[in-house]
Amino acid sequence: xxxxxxxxxxxxxxxxxxxxxxxxxxxxxxxxxxxxxxxxxxxxxxxxxxxxxxxxxxxxxxxxxxxxxxxxxxxxxxxxxxxxxxxxxxxxxxxxxxxxxxxxxxxxxxxxxxxxxxxxxxxxxxxxxxxxxxxxxxxxxxxxxxxxxxxxxxxxxxxxxxxxxxxxxxxxxxxxxxxxxxxxxxxxxxxxxxxxxxxxxxxxxxxxxxxxxxxxxxxxxxxxxxxxxxxxxxxxxxxxxxxxxxxxxxxxxxxxxxxxxxxxxxxxxxxxxxxxxxxxxxxxxxxxxxxxxxxxxxxxxxxxxxxxxxxxxxxxxxxxxxxxxxxxxxxxxxxxxxxxxxxxxxxxxxxxxxxxxxxxxxxxxxxxxxxxxxxxxxxxxxxxxxxxxxxxxxxxxxxxxxxxxxxxxxxxxxxxxxxxxxxxxxxxxxxxxxxxxxxxxxxxxxxxxxxxxxxxxxxxxxxxxxxxxxxxxxxxxxxxxxxxxxxxxxxxxxxxxxxxxxxxxxx
Numbered sequence: 371x372x373x374x375x376x377x378x379x380x381x382x383x384x385x386x387x388x389x390x391x392x393x394x395x396x397x398x399x400x401x402x403x404x405x406x407x408x409x410x411x412x413x414x415x416x417x418x419x420x421x422x423x424x425x426x427x428x429x430x431x432x433x434x435x436x437x438x439x440x441x442x443x444x445x446x447x448x449x450x451x452x453x454x455x456x457x458x459x460x461x462x463x464x465x466x467x468x469x470x471x472x473x474x475x476x477x478x479x480x481x482x483x484x485x486x487x488x489x490x491x492x493x494x495x496x497x498x499x500x501x502x503x504x505x506x507x508x509x510x511x512x513x514x515x516x517x518x519x520x521x522x523x524x525x526x527x528x529x530x531x532x533x534x535x536x537x538x539x540x541x542x543x544x545x546x547x548x549x550x551x552x553x554x555x556x557x558x559x560x561x562x563x564x565x566x567x568x569x570x571x572x573x574x575x576x577x578x579x580x581x582x583x584x585x586x587x588x589x590x591x592x593x594x595x596x597x598x599x600x601x602x603x604x605x606x607x608x609x610x611x612x613x614x615x616x617x618x619x620x621x622x623x624x625x626x627x628x629x630x631x632x633x634x635x636x637x638x639x640x641x642x643x644x645x646x647x648x649x650x651x652x653x654x655x656x657x658x659x660x661x662x663x664x665x666x667x668x669x670x671x672x673x674x675x676x677x678x679x680x681x682x683x684x685x686x687x688x689x690x691x692x693x694x695x696x697x698x699x700x701x702x703x704x705x706x707x708x709x710x711x712x713x714x715x716x717x718x719x720x721x722x723x724x725x726x727x728x729x730x731x732x733x734x735x736x737x738x739x740x741x742x743x744x745x746x747x748x749x750x751x752x753x754x755x756x757x758x759x760x761x762x763x764x765x766x767x768x769x770x771x772x773x774x775x776x777x778x779x780x781x782x783x784x785x786x787x788x789x790x791x792x793x794x795x796x797x798x799x800x801x802x803x804x805x806x807x808x809x810x811x812x813x814x815x816x817x818x819x820x821x822x823x824x825x826x827x828x829x830x831x832x833x834x835x836x837x838x839x840x841x842x843x844x845x846x847x848x849x850x851x852x853x854x855x856x857x858x859x860x861x862x863x864x865x866x867x868x869x870x871x872x873x874x875x876x877x
Contacts (some may be wrong), residue, residue, distance in 0.1 A: 377508040381412035384476070384501045389414060391497060392490050394478040396458065399466075400428050401474035401505070408432070408474065415479070420454040427463070428475055447479075462486040464494050466502035473506060531610075531631030537624050539564050539585060551610070551633055553602045564629075570598025570610060585614060585627065594627075597634065609634040655698055658691040665691075715756040715843060722795060722864075723750045725757070726783045729764040739778030740771075746785045751793055751866045759840045766833040767797040767860050775801025775857070791866050792846075798859040804852040813838040813848070837862075 374380040385397040396415030400408040408428050410421045426449045447461045460480040465472045476498055480486070525532045525545050531552075534543035544559040552568065559567045565579035572578060578598035588594065594614035601607050613630045665684045669676060676684075723746035730742045764783070771781045779800030788794040804812060813834045841848045845865050852858035 374504060375508050375511045377505070377512050378412070380504055380508045382414065384504070385412055385414040388476060388478055388494065388497055388501075391493060392462065392478050392486070393480070393483065395481050396456075396479040398424065398427075398477045398479075399474060400477075401466075401509075402472070411474070416456060417454070420456055423454045424450045424477075426450050426453075427461070427477060431463075431475065432472055457481055459483075460485050462491055462494055464491070464498045466498055466505055468502050468506045473502060473509070476501065531633075533559075533564065533568070533612075533629040533631055535564050535627050535629065537626070539583075539627075541567060542626065548631060551608065551631065552600060553604060553606075568600060568610070568612075568631075570596060570600055570612070572598060609638045655695065658695040658698070661691045662688050662695070715759065717754055718757060719752045720755050720757055720760065721750075721752055722746075722760070722785060722793065725761055726764055726785070726795070729761060729768055730783060733765065733768050733772065737772050737778075740775065741778075741780050743780060743782040744784065745782060747787070750785055751787070753793060753844075753864050753866055755844050755864065756840075760844070763837050763840050763862065764795070764797070766837050767862075770833060770860075771797055771799035771801065771858070775799040777801075779857075788863050792863050793866055795862040795864070796859055798857065800857040803854040803856050804850060804858055805854055809850050809852060812850070 374383060381399050385399060389395070389397045394415075396413070398413045398416060398421065399411055401411045403409050408431075410424070413421050416424075426446045427443065443461050443463060447458055450456075451458050458479045458481050460483075461477055463475055463477045466474040466476060476494070478486075478494065525534075525543060528545060528547055531548035532543065532545045533541060533548060535541050541559050541562055541564050544554075544556040548559070549555055554567060565577075565583065568579070570578040578596055582596070584594045584596055594616070595612065596614075597609065597611040599607050600610050611632050611634045613632075615628045615630070616624045617626045617628065619625050665688050668674075669681060669684045723744075726746070727744050730744055734742055768781065768783065775781070777800075780798075781800075782798045783796070785793055785795050838848050841862055841864070846863050848860065848862050850858055850860050
């Protein structure tokens with residue numbers, strides 16, 4: 371019995387052995403439940419459905435047993451036999467006790483033969499002592515196993531990554547969230563050093579795990595924390611933060627560390643976006659303000675006598691910079707409104723070909739280096755949309771084509787029929803082009819391509835973000851085809867005559 375740790379099979383073994391020893395025909399074991407009451411846990415020789423009806427046998431048995439031996443159970447057995455319809459003549463019952471505490475009862479029944487003797491009780495008592503120890507061990511093992519399974523399930527299904535490592539930093543546990551975060555399977559991770567599997571690095575490429583691991587050199591504040599960039603095998607880089615919690619044995623020695631691993635990528639991107647916004651505001655807004663102040667102060671000097679041409683030139687520059695300042699502020703407000711879900715559409719039927727021609731006429735005067743071409747098929751379909759918003763889209767795209775083709779060249783605006791009842795607009799240029807890695811990110815807020823011309827060209831990085839938001843509000847999509855040095859083609863696809871979706875809650 372002592373070798374059995376599975377409680378169910380152990381109880382059956384105890385009952386088979388006890389009934390054989392006492393020449394019984396049936397048996398039953400009750401065990402204490404967490405609420406202190408007793409309930410049947412195993413039986414032999416009894417109909418399963420009838421077992422709960424034997425409840426009179428163990429009802430109030432513990433309180434009576436405290437006064438001495440278990441009382442005569444003849445009346446109890448008669449009541450139970452009548453309730454169940456199972457003819458039983460004799461019963462012997464003894465408690466299963468550990469350190470004076472009753473953990474259950476064992477009942478052995480006879481339906482024929484002589485009554486149980488004092489010798490039978492003595493034999494069962496010795497057997498019950500050994501059985502109680504085996505039951506206690508199996509119960510404890512079952513509780514520990516259940517608790518381990520519960521903890522394993524919690525760890526495995528945790529929303530955060532959980533890694534357990536031994537004092538030598540060898541990985542013992544690697545949960546599902548970490549598999550999803552890192553792209554590393556548990557089979558690849560378990561048994562290997564954490565500093566090899568999850569080699570966090572600084573932005574400069576210095577290994578945090580090899581040079582500043584808090585487990586090797588705990589900081590003065592005792593906070594076991596590490597953060598760095600993990601580069602996945604698929605090329606994606608994510609920012610991870612590890613919080614380590616040491617576990618100690620009874621002697622105070624560390625037995626393992628539980629590391630909670632969180633994806634900090636969005637938070638760090640938000641912080642970077644905040645810094646970018648502050649940089650944009652301080653640089654892009656400060657420049658026109660400085661120019662306006664400078665010219666206004668110069669023209670207002672009392673010791674100067676400016677001629678009309680100089681005054682007109684200065685005032686024109688002030689007006690130009692004021693318009694630029696107004697556009698910057700408008701774009702910032704639009705971006706804020708979009709983030710808050712405040713984009714509203716004023717719908718009407720629109721002629722995109724006429725809108726494109728009007729946008730070209732307005733912007734053609736801003737450049738002497740570029741030529742423009744407008745190419746739309748005859749009877750180009752009308753669409754249902756917001757005139758002002760879509761005119762801003764075209765103005766932004768044409769303005770970018772001018773800005774990022776400093777050498778001049780042809781800028782072409784046109785349209786064509788798309789698939790699935792859509793139309794497509796395009797704006798092409800012969801400018802510097804866009805690297806493939808930036809072609810998705812250019813539609814994000816404040817993102818600008820990292821090249822010399824972009825750094826020298828004024829801008830907030832909001833124009834294409836606003837373009838995408840307006841196009842998607844019309845149930846359309848926008849993308850770019852480009853190669854560095856070979857120009858760019860921006861495409862806008864819009865549905866024909868479909869009602870644009872309400873973006874007040876989702877945009």
